[in-house]
Amino acid sequence: MSTPGAANAPGNPAPPSGQIELRIVVTSTRPLRLGPVVADWVRNHAPTDRFAVEVVDLAELNLPLLDEPEMASTGIYHHAHTRRWRELVTSADAIVWVMPEYNNGYPASIKNAIDYLYAEWEGKPMAIAGYGYRGAASATEQLTTVLRRVKATVVDGVGLRYRDHLDGPPGPDATVREDAELLGAVRRMYAALAAAWPPEAVRPA
Numbered sequence: 001m002s003t004p005g006a007a008n009a010p011g012n013p014a015p016p017s018g019q020i021e022l023r024i025v026v027t028s029t030r031p032l033r034l035g036p037v038v039a040d041w042v043r044n045h046a047p048t049d050r051f052a053v054e055v056v057d058l059a060e061l062n063l064p065l066l067d068e069p070e071m072a073s074t075g076i077y078h079h080a081h082t083r084r085w086r087e088l089v090t091s092a093d094a095i096v097w098v099m100p101e102y103n104n105g106y107p108a109s110i111k112n113a114i115d116y117l118y119a120e121w122e123g124k125p126m127a128i129a130g131y132g133y134r135g136a137a138s139a140t141e142q143l144t145t146v147l148r149r150v151k152a153t154v155v156d157g158v159g160l161r162y163r164d165h166l167d168g169p170p171g172p173d174a175t176v177r178e179d180a181e182l183l184g185a186v187r188r189m190y191a192a193l194a195a196a197w198p199p200e201a202v203r204p205a
Contacts, residue, residue, distance in 0.1 A: 100133030135159025155192035
């Protein structure tokens with residue numbers, strides 16, 4: 001996981017350069033996985049004049065199952081791993097979750113990561129880059145419900161289907177097979193994330 005850039009205070013507009021600080025979060029924690037391959041593909045399509053990208057890997061972050069004694073809604077965080085995660089989130093202007101679908105649902109790792117925080121999600125532009133047999137359609141729908149519950153701003157993302165868009169077994173040698181559908185979706189995703197920043201709450205009157 002790369003070192004976070006300088007944190008922007010939550011709710012502040014994008015840096016003077018005009019770049020949006022984007023975190024692409026790999027949510028699969030399995031030893032052999034497609035998440036880093038998909039994350040690299042998503043990162044490689046980011047418009048570099050608009051986005052400054054950092055990839056964050058939940059496997060490297062290694063959050064334990066939620067162990068904070070206080071409710072996340074209090075904003076009181078006791079553990080160093082929680083404060084580290086909070087810094088990564090609050091320094092982001094937008095987030096793309098790279099997510100597999102397991103048994104028609106999202107992985108436990110992503111729900112655990114979301115539940116560690118609360119106010120930090122409000123108004124944050126987010127998209128989901130899901131992958132699975134149907135492009136992670138079920139998991140994406142479920143996760144969208146969760147993200148909207150914590151008041152994130154969710155825009156349309158990307159769905160990669162195994163049979164159409166992914167070659168090779170899980171692991172670093174897998175590849176993404178692009179087609180017009182996929183390229184169009186990733187372009188629209190980045191355009192929607194850019195349009196959603198800054199959130200309405202901090203836009204000039």
